[in-house]
Structure formats: C-alpha cells, structure tokens
Amino acid sequence: MITLLSIMIQNINTTPRASRPDLLAILEDQGYRPTNQRRDVVSLLERKGEGFTVEEVSGELPEVGRATVYRTIKLLLKAGVLCKLALPDGAPKYIMARAEHHHHTVCVKCGTVGEFRDTTVERVLRAVGAEIPGEIVGHRMELYLVCLDCQDRPEG
C-alpha cells in the first residue's frame, strides 16, 4: 500500500554546513552598505549552528540597536539565507538556510531545530498544487517532535 520511493533524508539534526556563505558579501551584492552593525550581526549568525530568536541575538550584541538587528535579519530573510520558522504556538525561530530546499523539525520540549529533505514531499506538494485553483507561490511546513535527548530525559 505504501509505495514510497526515494525517501531521502539528509543531515537530520545536524547543523554545521560545509561552506558558510559570506553574509555581508551577499548583502553588499544586493546594494546594501557593509556597516559595522551589519558586520557584527552576520558575524554572530555565521557562528550560530542552532536556531535562534532575534531577541537572543540582540541580547548578545548590546552594541547594536535592537531595531537594526531586526532590520538586518529581515534583509537576510529576503535574501533567502535565513529561514524563519514557527513553534507550535506560533513563536518565531530563525535558522541559517541550507542551499537545498528543505524543511525543519522542532522539538516541542527543548526547541532544538533540525532539518530534513525529502524529495517525495516536494513532489507531493507540486502534485497537490496542480490540483488546487490558484497559483502556488510558497508553502510552510514544520514537523514537531520530541527529540531523543528529551525522550531520555522524561518529565520536565
């Protein structure tokens, strides 16, 4: 009954990507000026392996104004080098994007973000999109789970 071919999952719950992009260069390519504040923000993000919130980043960069941190992260989102995802209650979380199209897992206990890629998911999304009136312009998908660490450490 279940005839799933080519399930392919990569880098589950692993974060370090081989080649980090030069985020500041990406911003410059889009015509934005390389300011010290942007340097500070992207430098911090480039070292972040895990998901993060803007307030967290802002707290770690007291020398950069809160609004500027939000602004810089918004630019990176638009540039597609950051992903914004949502916890079950809708609380936002950010993580560096990978090159390939992928989706995220979020542990509902500890908030750790992982990623997975499944070509079948993409094919199904395209197939469903073809059945639906209107032009699909995007989608959102997150899997919520209890990670192995949190299973080992029951009851919080």
Place this chain on the structure above:
Amino acid sequence: MITLLSIMIQNINTTPRASRPDLLAILEDQGYRPTNQRRDVVSLLERKGEGFTVEEVSGELPEVGRATVYRTIKLLLKAGVLCKLALPDGAPKYIMARAEHHHHTVCVKCGTVGEFRDTTVERVLRAVGAEIPGEIVGHRMELYLVCLDCQDRPEG
C-alpha cells in the same frame, strides 16, 4: 510547554463530528460551563464561513471582554474544532476545522483561506516521520497561493 503540546495534538487528530457542530455542547462535554459570553462567541463563530482573527471577533462582540474571547477561542482550539494557521509573515488566522485531517491554503493577496486534503501528504509525512529520530507529535503545513479572484484582478 504542556499546553502547547496539547493544542498541537488536538490540531493533528481532529475529531470527526457532525456538519453543524454545537460548539457550546462540545465545551460543556469537556466540563466547561455554558456562560452567556461563551454562547455569544460560539454563536458568532458558528456563523463564520471564512477565516477570522480574534480581534475581529472581539470587535464584533463588544459585550464580551477581549480576554474572554481569547480564552474561549483557546478552548475551541484545544477541543480541535478550530484551526489556527499562519500567513506568510506569521500573522495568525483562525478557521473552523473540518472533520477530516486537512490542510489550508491562504491567498497571499486577499488572505482568503481554503482547505485541501490529500492522503498522499499524510502518508509521506508518516513515512518521513519514521525516518527521523524522535517521536513526531505534530506538524504544520500551509500552502500559499494567489487565488483565482486575485489573478483576475491583477495588481492593486
């Protein structure tokens, strides 16, 4: 944390029910008292065909306190008779749940919410979940599109 988990699980396993649900009775079955305020809120929601925001509902019910509207909608979410979904920017929107497990489409121009159901999506999600370390407890998925009406009425 625990509350989040509860909301989410209810959203996943939407309870099948009659086409015209008596929301107040559902709340009573769960041990909640049938107050006039709850009557007002569910009565309004039962007449809502489209997606809505809580502030919108609250605005239409000036005789019910804002906090109570939020509280009632939260109860309905937990009961699984409402779905909470997110626009591309994360802005929340609510809509009455259908009996079957389904997902939503949102027009990025006019905000109109639609729904679709595709068993392949469910199978893929289960299959992917089986490959991922940790116990899947829920997911979120929304398709963003430009609806036919908004395509006909290009650029505003």
Place this chain on the structure above:
DNA sequence: ATAGATATTGATACAAAGTATCATTATGTG
C-alpha cells in the same frame, strides 16, 4: 431555594515580536 464551593469574567497590566518615526551618524560618490 440557599449556602458554599468553584469557575468565569473583565479591567488592567504586561509580554513578545516586530514596525514606524525621525533626528543623528555613517557611508559612498563625484
């Protein structure tokens, strides 16, 4: 029906995640 227990309400304050304003400062260009 009444008393007492418990649930619910509403006003208010507060919180989290941003955005708008705008005077000041930094950056790029000729």
Place this chain on the structure above:
DNA sequence: CACATAATGATACTTTGTATCAATATCTAT
C-alpha cells in the same frame, strides 16, 4: 572634501496574546 543617501538608535506604537485578581456567575449539596 562635500554632498547625497543610506543606516542607525531611541522611542513610541502595534499586534497577539497571557497573568493577575477582585467581582460575579454558575454549579452542587443540602
């Protein structure tokens, strides 16, 4: 260097809720 423009930061404001808590409504047992 001068000037135009972009960016910043402080602040206020917005949205989407949640926490508090005294007052009120509802339920239960007599």
